[in-house]
Amino acid sequence: xxxxxxxxxxxxxxxxxxxxxxxxxxxxxxxxxxxxxxxxxxxxxxxxxxxxxxxxxxxxxxxxxxxxxxxxxxxxxxxxxxxxxxxxxxxxxxxxxxxxxxxxxxxxxxxxxxxxxxxxxxxxxxxxxxxxxxxxxxxxxxxxxxx
Numbered sequence: 044x045x046x047x048x049x050x051x052x053x054x055x056x057x058x059x060x061x062x063x064x065x066x067x068x069x070x071x072x073x074x075x076x077x078x079x080x081x082x083x084x085x086x087x088x089x090x091x092x093x094x095x096x097x098x099x100x101x102x103x104x105x106x107x108x109x110x111x112x113x114x115x116x117x118x119x120x121x122x123x124x125x126x127x128x129x130x131x132x133x134x135x136x137x138x139x140x141x142x143x144x145x146x147x148x149x150x151x152x153x154x155x156x157x158x159x160x161x162x163x164x165x166x167x168x169x170x171x172x173x174x175x176x177x178x179x180x181x182x183x184x185x186x187x188x189x190x
Contacts, residue, residue, distance in 0.1 A: 074183030104138035144171035159189035
């Protein structure tokens with residue numbers, strides 16, 4: 044048990060130290076789904092994002108997702124940063140009919156140079172695995188404030 048606690052503490056410390064360059068961003072996501080969004084940088088070009096949001100499809104669902112993202116800063120802009128990103132994650136829909144699927148988010152973000160704000164736009168093809176295998180899609184814009 045002590046080894047597990049030590050490993051978890053070391054992992055948390057590593058993530059916290061490596062994320063200090065950008066930190067934790069919290070904000071909103073609007074589209075399909077619409078709700079709250081958060082992003083934690085784990086290195087200078089990787090991050091974990093998550094959302095707790097409402098999906099307006101059919102009867103409506105609580106939408107939860109978490110993704111591991113990789114960023115490319117290949118586009119130069121005069122001020123700020125304009126990374127492209129892609130990732131892999133999971134989505135759960137909770138409602139009358141629950142669903143679990145795999146997300147592949149693709150997006151672009153803008154990090155302002157003078158304020159700790161990020162705006163982003165993404166699409167995410169989804170392969171639902173349960174209750175049936177089927178294709179789905181998310182698309183949204185959002186904004187996050189970094190602490």
